[in-house]
Amino acid sequence: MFAFSEQAEKEIEKILNKYPEKHKQSALLPLLTLTQRQEGHVSPDAMREIARRLDVSPAYVQSVASFYTMYTLGDTPVGKYTILFCINISCQLNGCDELLDYTAKKLNIQVGETTADKKFTLRREECLAACTGGPMMRVNDTYHENITPARIDQILDSLK
Amino acid sequence: MTQILFKDINKKDLHTLAVYEETGGYKSLKKAFAKEPDEIIEMVKASGLRGRGGAGFPCGLKWSFLAKDVFPRYLCCNADESEPGTCKDRELLLKNPHLLIEGMILCSYACRIETGYIYLRGEFYDLCEIMEKALEEAYAKGYLGKNILGSGFDLDIHTHLGAGAYICGEESALLNSLEGMRGEPRMKPPFPAVQGLYAKPTVINNVETLCVVPYIVNEGAEKYAAIGTEKSKGTKLVSVSGHVKKPANYEVVLGTPVREIIYDMAGGMRDDNQLKAFIPGGSSVPMLRADQVDTPYDYESLQAAGSMLGSGALIVLDHTVNVVETSLRLVSFYMHESCGKCTPCREGTRWMWQILHQIQTGKGEAAHVEELLDICDNMSFKCFCPLGDAAVAPVASSIQNFRADYEELLQRMTANTV
Numbered sequence: 001m002f003a004f005s006e007q008a009e010k011e012i013e014k015i016l017n018k019y020p021e022k023h024k025q026s027a028l029l030p031l032l033t034l035t036q037r038q039e040g041h042v043s044p045d046a047m048r049e050i051a052r053r054l055d056v057s058p059a060y061v062q063s064v065a066s067f068y069t070m071y072t073l074g075d076t077p078v079g080k081y082t083i084l085f086c087i088n089i090s091c092q093l094n095g096c097d098e099l100l101d102y103t104a105k106k107l108n109i110q111v112g113e114t115t116a117d118k119k120f121t122l123r124r125e126e127c128l129a130a131c132t133g134g135p136m137m138r139v140n141d142t143y144h145e146n147i148t149p150a151r152i153d154q155i156l157d158s159l160k
Numbered sequence: 161m162t163q164i165l166f167k168d169i170n171k172k173d174l175h176t177l178a179v180y181e182e183t184g185g186y187k188s189l190k191k192a193f194a195k196e197p198d199e200i201i202e203m204v205k206a207s208g209l210r211g212r213g214g215a216g217f218p219c220g221l222k223w224s225f226l227a228k229d230v231f232p233r234y235l236c237c238n239a240d241e242s243e244p245g246t247c248k249d250r251e252l253l254l255k256n257p258h259l260l261i262e263g264m265i266l267c268s269y270a271c272r273i274e275t276g277y278i279y280l281r282g283e284f285y286d287l288c289e290i291m292e293k294a295l296e297e298a299y300a301k302g303y304l305g306k307n308i309l310g311s312g313f314d315l316d317i318h319t320h321l322g323a324g325a326y327i328c329g330e331e332s333a334l335l336n337s338l339e340g341m342r343g344e345p346r347m348k349p350p351f352p353a354v355q356g357l358y359a360k361p362t363v364i365n366n367v368e369t370l371c372v373v374p375y376i377v378n379e380g381a382e383k384y385a386a387i388g389t390e391k392s393k394g395t396k397l398v399s400v401s402g403h404v405k406k407p408a409n410y411e412v413v414l415g416t417p418v419r420e421i422i423y424d425m426a427g428g429m430r431d432d433n434q435l436k437a438f439i440p441g442g443s444s445v446p447m448l449r450a451d452q453v454d455t456p457y458d459y460e461s462l463q464a465a466g467s468m469l470g471s472g473a474l475i476v477l478d479h480t481v482n483v484v485e486t487s488l489r490l491v492s493f494y495m496h497e498s499c500g501k502c503t504p505c506r507e508g509t510r511w512m513w514q515i516l517h518q519i520q521t522g523k524g525e526a527a528h529v530e531e532l533l534d535i536c537d538n539m540s541f542k543c544f545c546p547l548g549d550a551a552v553a554p555v556a557s558s559i560q561n562f563r564a565d566y567e568e569l570l571q572r573m574t575a576n577t578v
Contacts, residue, residue, distance in 0.1 A: 018277075018318040023358050028340030029323050033282065054340070067342040067499075069324035070282045084283070088244045089443055089475055090401035092489050126326065126493050127244040127443075128283055131401040131473065132408045141285045 002045040008034050012053070025054055032065050040077030079114045081159055084125035084138040091127075091134035099135050100124065102149050106156065120156070162387055164375045164395050165368065166411040169255050175290060177297040180258040186303055188377040192266050193311040200270035204373065206381035208393030213238055213329070213366030214442065214471045216459050223271050225353035226361040234357040235268050235276035236338065236364045240322055240329040242281055244443035244493060245473030248397035248409045249367035253280075253287045256371075257294035261317065263370030265303065266377055268315045271363055275316050279334050282323040291319050326497035330545050331364040333499070344501045345545035368397055368472075388414035392458035396469070400426040402476040403433065414458040421457060422476055433478035437562065441470020443490050444550030446557030447483065466557070482565045483558040488516040494551035505548035508539040512555055524570045529559060 004012065011034055012027075019026040028050065035046045042065055044058070051058040065071045072078050085100045100122075104111050107120050114121040130136045133145025137152075144155055173179045180186070192200055205220030226233060237260065241249040252260065264276050280288050295317055298304045306314045325343045327333045332346035335357050356362020372394065376384050385393050392414035398421060401407045405427030412421055418438065422428065429435055435450040440457065445468040448455070455465045462469045477486065495509040512535055515528050536556040539548045559566060 018320070020358065023339065025340035026320075026338060029282075029337065030321060033321055033323060056340075064340065064342050067325060067344075068282070068322070071323060087489075088493055089439075089486065089489055090245050090407075092486075093402045093475070093477065093481070125283075126496060127242060127246075129241045129247040129250045129281070131245050131247045131399055131475075133247075134401060134407075138283060143286070 002035075002039070002043055002049050004034065004049070005038055008038055025056060028054055028056070028061065028064055029068070032061075032068075032071055036071050040079075041072040041074060043075050076114075077118075079121040080119050081139055082121045082123065083156075084123050084128065085111075086126070086128045086130070086134065086136050086138075087124050088127035088131075090131035091136060094134045096135035099137075099147060099149065099152065103137075103152055103156075106152070119159075161411075162395055162413050163411050164384075164387075165252065165259070165371055165397055166409075169251070174256050175254070175258070175294065177258060177294070177301060180256070184378070185258050185374075186262055186301075188262060188374040189265060189303065189309055192269055192377050193309060193313065197270045197272055200266060200377065203376055203381045204270070207376045207384040208381075208388075208391075209369065209372055209376065209384065210392070210459065211366055212368035212372070212396065212472065214243065214444070216469060219365065219369055222353065222365075223267070223363055225351070226271055226363065227354045230361050231272070232275060233271060233273045233361040233363070235264060235271065235273045236331075236334060236357060236362060237264060237276065237278045237370055238329060238331065238334060238364055238366050239278050239280040239284065239287075240334060241284075241367070241471075242326040242329050243471045243473060244490065245399060245401055245439065245475040246442050246471040247399045247401075248472060250284070250287065251409050252367055252371055252397075253284070253291060257287075257291050258298065259371045259374065260291075260367055261294060261298050261303070263373040264317055265308070265315060266373045267363060267365065267370055269311075269313055273363065274314050276318070277338060277357075278317065278319045279328070279338055280319060280321050281328070282321050285321065288319050288321055295319070325499075326493075327499045327545070327547060330547065333545070334364065335362065342499070344499045345547075347544075389456065389458045389460070391460050392469075396457070396472050398457070399473045400476065401473065403430045403478040403481075404428065404476050405430055412457055415456045415461075417454050418457050418474070419453045421474060422453065426476070429476070429478055431478075433480065435476065436479045436481055437477040437483060437486075439467075439473070439475040439477075439554075441468045442473040443475070443493065444468075444546070444553055445470045446553045447477075447486075447561065448557075449561050466560075482569065483562045484516060484520055484565050484569055487554045487558045488513070488520050490554040491516055491551060494547065498547060498551075502544035502548070504539045505543040505545075505551065508535050508543075508548065509551050511535050512551065516555070519566065519569050522569070522572065524566075526570060528570070529563070529566050533559060 015030045047061040136145045168183045209219040210216045328337045328343040333343045337343040352362040439447045536552045
């Protein structure tokens with residue numbers, strides 16, 4: 001059964017205060033984000049709870065959530081660390097494709113998968129707005145720019 | 161070198177209120193509050209400031225379009241920076257969040273707005289935390305909230321995170337997303353100035369645009385208008401990326417030749433390779449050839465050269481690149497980001513991707529180039545929002561300027577078959 005954490009409840013109060021009372025649907029993306037960060041995924045159960053809080057239907061929540069790429073819909077959480085690998089133009093010109101292959105091999109998974117120990121999820125991502133530091137990857141909330149195989153080893157090996 | 165936005169950008173702890181105030185931060189508020197709101201709009205009009213997000217629409221004019229006497233009104237700062245090649249707003253938000261807050265206060269005062277939202281792309285979670293901290297400091301100092309500096313003017317500013325969708329950088333899609341809907345663009349008119357957020361008059365400005373306003377209020381419109389060219393006023397942050405020695409964000413006086421940006425500011429081509437092509441304004445604008453490198457970097461000159469200034473992302477390609485691969489990568493992006501609402505964009509991006517992918521992987525046919533041009537023609541100005549036109553830009557311009565790259569791949573394929 002899904003429930004927001006105590007910390008999340010405090011956040012929700014702050015979030016709802018940002019929008020006019022009759023437009024609390026504006027809190028939909030923030031609540032989905034809270035859920036994703038708390039659970040590592042957004043389950044149908046969680047969507048029902050969000051729907052209840054914002055007076056919309058669960059189907060509506062799903063239709064919105066499925067539009068955006070940052071929510072992992074379903075019952076399977078992402079790994080402890082999500083690696084988003086930019087593959088867009090500026091990073092591509094500086095060799096991101098080889099580095100992505102390198103990372104996938106290192107973790108022994110395909111792009112899009114999660115390691116068996118649930119530690120890493122590796123995803124291909126479109127431009128992350130760090131083009132002058134390409135190639136780059138984002139590990140959870142941290143941007144790592146000008147990465148090389150050695151830097152990737154260093155960053156991933158340092159994560160517990 | 162004229163530096164307005166990046167004057168103190170690398171000063172230690174600039175993101176804190178104390179250091180920001182040391183550099184003269186928030187001084188513009190008192191000056192602004194001594195004037196009538198409309199006077200500020202007139203100043204911004206006179207400065208010639210144009211929107212720095214991509215469309216380049218005159219900023220003061222946009223503000224003056226707000227529906228008369230309809231309240232409440234809203235300000236939405238577009239911090240959804242997602243245009244491939246563009247990372248200037250990220251640097252401003254990361255290092256100088258108070259500059260944006262100051263700009264938003266001035267805009268709100270001028271437009272009689274009492275609520276502002278900063279719509280940050282979902283991946284900017286770190287920046288959102290920095291921004292929250294800066295907002296807290298500004299509230300504590302009385303720059304936000306009720307009766308700011310005794311002026312009688314109230315303003316609240318909130319952050320709002322997106323969740324991964326390029327299209328939300330389009331202003332009406334941004335509004336839908338902020339209202340808790342799918343980020344699909346809206347029919348225009350009505351324009352946001354008439355019916356925007358919650359169907360109320362709304363100003364939507366890019367981060368960089370709002371960050372220029374404190375300078376205009378402090379130094380005067382004339383001083384800003386004296387910088388740049390006759391029609392392209394001021395400076396522009398340019399994200400120089402790709403095959404240059406020193407990729408970075410540079411503050412460029414509009415009208416500076418592209419050559420100077422690539423070879424002087426950004427240190428020239430990596431490994432001293434030959435310049436082949438450059439995309440001057442982000443992935444949504446046509447690419448240009450090396451022989452056009454003396455084009456002045458301003459709105460009119462780039463347009464005359466067949467491209468656009470766009471978001472100010474200068475992507476530099478050297479001679480080792482086959483532009484078919486570049487186009488394929490960009491079309492793949494637009495296919496992924498097409499919201500699916502209208503047919504030409506949804507289908508067209510996929511068809512272009514399929515054909516480019518065939519050419520790139522040695523399965524191309526001689527007729528493919530003409531087919532691509534035909535699809536471009538069927539998408540140009542026929543899509544619901546500018547995303548479709550953006551997807552056409554790399555394909556049409558790469559064929560127009562570098563047809564030999566396509567032929568090379570097609571011939572290699574023919575040679576293999578024989």
